[in-house]
Amino acid sequence: MRKFIKYFFILVVVLFHAVLFAGINFVFPHYETTYVTGVEVKRVDKDGPITKSNPEDGPTRDVYYIYTQRTDEAKPTVYRNEDTRWGFPFYFKFDSAVQQARASGFAQNKKLVEVKYYGWNIVMFNEFRNVVSMHEVDEEQVSHPILSWIFYVLGLLTMFFSIQFIRGWFDSEA
Structure with a gap:
């Protein structure tokens, strides 16, 4: 016993x-060096993005999405870009619209960027990593x-x- x-x-x-x-x-935070391929804004509620199969059923908000593609992978990666404000985790991020505009510029100019993010990418549950910041980098520059x-x-x-x-x-x- x-x-x-x-x-x-x-x-x-x-x-x-x-x-x-x-x-x-x-x-x-984690870091990933990648190319931004596109950006999008979706209207979401507590159940995820609003579509025909998921109609609006409560308060809604706009969520920014950033699409990226690594050079060594065939599958693209999707990031959400939401403010954390004063909530947990405490990144005090208030500039998601600015980050979205920067991501759009990176996509148009095909610049290599380093994305700082937190969270997990669980596609089955519509859960995506959240971007904290991004900036242009050289290929040999890596953060840990x-x-x-x-x-x-x-x-x-x-x-x-x-x-x-x-x-x-x-x-x-x-």
Whole structure:
């Protein structure tokens, strides 16, 4: 029975850290070097973009979308471009219209840009990454999500020490 409880606590620690790592991956910024191929504005409600199959059924808002294409991939990537304002995650982004205008200029001039974004791209649920900023770059210029890496390492350390504590606690009482 003690062995079962020990492995249960270890499982809880691992699951807690898995959720923590997913949160870090979702909230912290990532970077992608790509070409902007187009922009669009769609009217959406709580169920997603308004279409014939999804009629308007509540408050609506305009959402900007930015379409990109990486040189090494065949599939395009879609980003949404919404303000975070004062809400979570705290990027304090108030310039989505300006970002949309810049993206349109990048698309017309076929410029290579670095997109800073957060979130996940889950097409099945109409969930797209949100653009935080974008700027023109050279091909050899690459940014790295250093803050995310720091939090991943801290998470791995806390997971390791938590598991060691649980193992030591149960093994010392045997």
